[in-house]
Amino acid sequence: MKLSFIRRLNWMLTGVVSVLMLVSLAVQTNHVNTLFRPLIEPELARKAEVVGSYVVAQIDRAVALGFELDKLVGVDELLSDALAANPDVKYLALEIGGRLHAFSGTEEARSGSRLTVADAPPEGESPQFLDTVLALEGNEAARLHVGVDSGYVRSAMNEVVFDLGSVLIVAILLNIEILLLVVGSSVAAPLRRVTAVMKQAADGHLGVRVASRNRDEVGELSRAVDWALDSVQHKADMTASEQAMTKIGMMQRVVELRFAIFIFSLAEELTRTFLSVYIKQLFEPVPGLSMEMVIGAPIALFMLLWAVSQPIAGSVSERRGRRAVFLGGALLSFVGLVGSGLATDLIQLIVARCLTAVGYASVFIAAQGFVIDATDPKQRAQAIAMYAGGILSAGVCGPAIGGVIAGQVGFRTTFLISAGLALLAAFMAWQVLPRVRAAQGKSSRGLRLADAVLCLRNPRFVGLAVFSAVPAKLGLTALLFFLLPLALDDQGVSQSWIGRVLLLYWLLMIVVSPMAAKLSDRSGQRGGFLVVGGLVAAGAAWVLSMPGSLGTALAGVALLGVAHAMLGAPQLAMLADVCVKERAALGETTVIGMFRLIERLGSVVAPFLAGLFLAHYGYAGALKGIGAVLAACVAVQLLLSALFRPRPPADFPQRTPA
Incomplete structure (x- = not known):
């Protein structure tokens, strides 16, 4: 249906x-x-x-x-x-x-x-x-x-208008999330439940029931289906029926979990606009390290722990259940965000951010695992897309709201508000996720060194993961999360405007990503999308390095959003093409986990590399340096593609010239 x-x-x-x-x-x-x-x-x-x-x-x-x-x-x-x-x-x-x-x-x-202010202004112009x-x-x-x-009054009025415009965009996306939750849980999910029950009944499992508590028309339909099944039931396979009912109930909760993920992602995204500035305020000299390197340490450690914790948390969630890992991760994030807001020095902030990183990794891997458990393979792609949509929506709403809140109440209070959102997401997940272990009986293991060796022996995998996925994360973290907020703050740009600039990136990701995915599927030229996207990302870094006002920052962020939208879907599609043997030997989930782990190394390296460039060359030089690194990665990717082209199948030998 x-x-x-x-x-x-x-x-x-x-x-x-x-x-x-x-x-x-x-x-x-x-x-x-x-x-x-x-x-x-x-x-x-x-x-x-x-x-x-x-x-x-x-x-x-x-x-x-x-x-x-x-x-x-x-x-x-x-x-x-x-x-x-x-x-x-x-x-x-x-x-x-x-x-x-x-x-x-x-x-x-x-x-x-x-003084010239007493001179009369030109006709038609105000003084x-x-x-x-x-x-x-x-x-x-x-x-x-x-x-x-x-013009002060006019600029003040324009500031209010821009704030209202940002609130409008956030309100529309928030409205979409609420509609998906309300319509999905009240109409769509019950109708899917009715459909699933009827299909189970057609297969002979007459013990299944819709068991809807709704008092609306959908509830009346559900009770009518249950009465019909009661009247025709003679002998039902109760074991199969119980398993089917468990599966149907889990599928219904995926829609409700999306809103919890949206709220949880919003908690971290609120801090995007000012995190590097906040770290700078807590800076204390460290012998042998520049200020820029020290500022990059909390961001790099956050990304490193996030990457390392995901496979560990995934293995734990397989054994202990998705619900326990989600709730534990949300509570860790709550403690970390509170600690970040109350930190009085850089050491306390680093410890708090490490707790937050482990919590975020646990929440996202547990939620993704629940979506996989709760959906059939035919519906899994749509369910994961819906789950990822909540994260993207939070990426749009968070910087805009966080910039306004930080500008009004300060950085520390914004962290505490984020902590409250993480706690709210934990409460929602506590009601949505099943109390039983979602994956009992499954054998699971984390990533092993042998898996990495097997994947890294494939030069096409290396070209895709190391020289396309890693640079994408490096560019995102170095440019958008580290250098740009610091550079704009140094120019005296308000936190509200920094939030609006970052908002543009996520808006373009939401708008351009589906179009890029569709075009790459139709053309089949996924490698071309990766090359063009990588070059556009390098160009975005050079645009951001140009002297100017907010106009150049908006143009650079727009280019970066388009570039990363061109990279996202083709990367995963190409991964299946270049890792046929690896997927057969390790399984698709393990290969994707290996790819994601390597990809996030770009986020780990980014703050240190950007800080090193910043210490020696200033903001413009650092932005150009990141652009040069991104361009070099595209060149290496092209070289590997040329040297290790896929061989044609044996059934279709190449033609020889006559």
């Missing part, structure tokens, strides 16, 4: 709600402009008067002590200090007899020894600065000018 109507219903409801939200955003924007603009402009004038009155009082005091006004020294320093304490003030100028005696601020407000003039006591020829950017 494809349930296309349910999918159409989801998209229809999402579209209606999105339009309503868009209209609401337009109304709120207009309301903010009409309501708050008249209130902000007088407040700016009062702020200028307060700042100017403080400076005037200092100068009047010096004059009252007998100093001559035109011979006062240190006035420039006084103006500079007042300006530094009030960044929204653009200039302070002491004017005596029409000529500047002291000045501090933007040079655009003056021309030589006179660049709002100039407030304060007279000095006992000297009519002396005046203090306090200038505020006339």
Whole structure:
């Protein structure tokens, strides 16, 4: 049962709600402009008067002590200090007899020894600065000018609009997640349960029942099916029926688990925009290591433990059950996030981040294992795609929300909010996941060194994993999670804007990934997608290194999102093509686990490599260095592809020229 109507219903409801939200955003924007603009402009004038009155009082005091006004020294320093304490003030100028005696601020407000703010602006243009003039006591020829950017109100209003736009995007994605949960658990999952029960009954397992508790029309349908089965049941295979009912019940919980994974992923994504900046604030000198290398250590250790813990947690979940590992991982993450928010030095933060990494690895591998347990092989790809969709949605929502929250309440409080989300996800999983062991009776083992040796002996696997997957993770971690937030923060960009910049990457991943996957399947040229994607990622690093404003950052992040969207699906599809013998010997799950483990080494190396480049070459040089590494990996990948082309099957010998 494809349930296309349910999918159409989801998209229809999402579209209606999105339009309503868009209209609401337009109304709120207009309301903010009409309501708050008249209130902000007088407040700016009062702020200028307060700042100017403080400076005037200092100068009047010096004059009252007998100093001559035109011979006062240190006035420039006084103006500079007042300006530094009030960044929204653009200039302070002491004017005596029409000529500047002291000045501090933007040079655009003056021309030589006179102020230009009194000049009339060109026709049709508003003045660049709002100039407030304060007279000095006992000297009519002396005046203090306090200038505020006339565009400050407009930029403040635009900031509100951008925040509302980010909230709109997040609200739409959150609405999709809630609709998937509500419609899926109330309509789609019960209908799938009815379908599964009817199929089991057709196979002779008459002991199965829908057993729905819903009081709606779907519940009425379920009870009607149960009454029909009661009336025709004579002899049922109860053992098979119990197994079928267990499988049907697990399948119903996959939809509900997606929302728990979304909430849990959101907890980590909230910290993406400021994590490297937060680490920088806790920096303490370490002998023999640069500041950039020390800042990269917590991120690298997080990625390393995440990679190493996944196969271990997967093996434990096979023996102890998915539920126990999920809950244990969520609680570890809760403790780690709380510890990150309360850390007072770098050592405490590293310990807390290590706990968080183990927790995240445990949660994701347990959730993925439950999805595999609960679905039939024919439905498994769709179920895993739905599970991964929750992670991608969190990647879009997290940076935008986290940037706004961090800008309003600070980094530490944002970590505590993340910890609360991790605890909420644990509570949801506690209700969704079955109490029994999900994989009893299965034999499992973790990755072994022999598996790695067997895979690494395949040069095509090496070309794919080491020179395509590893650079993709290296670029993501080094550029998006490490260098870019630090560079933008160093330029004075707010946390809200950093969150919006990172938001663009995940949006493009969501939009472009399905299209890239479809095109790669149709063309069959997966190697070409990997080469083009790798080169675009290298180009993104060079764009990010260019001097400029947020425009270059947005362009570079957009290119990186498109590049990684082109790499994702073709990599996994190509893995099946290049590892035929390895999959036969080790099994598909082991080969994928080996591939994922090697892939995450890129995330481990990235902070150290980026920190090394940053310490020696600065932000622009570090970004270019990462781009050069990505380009070199593409070159090696092409070389390996040329040297180790797949041999044609023996049944189809190559033609020889006549």
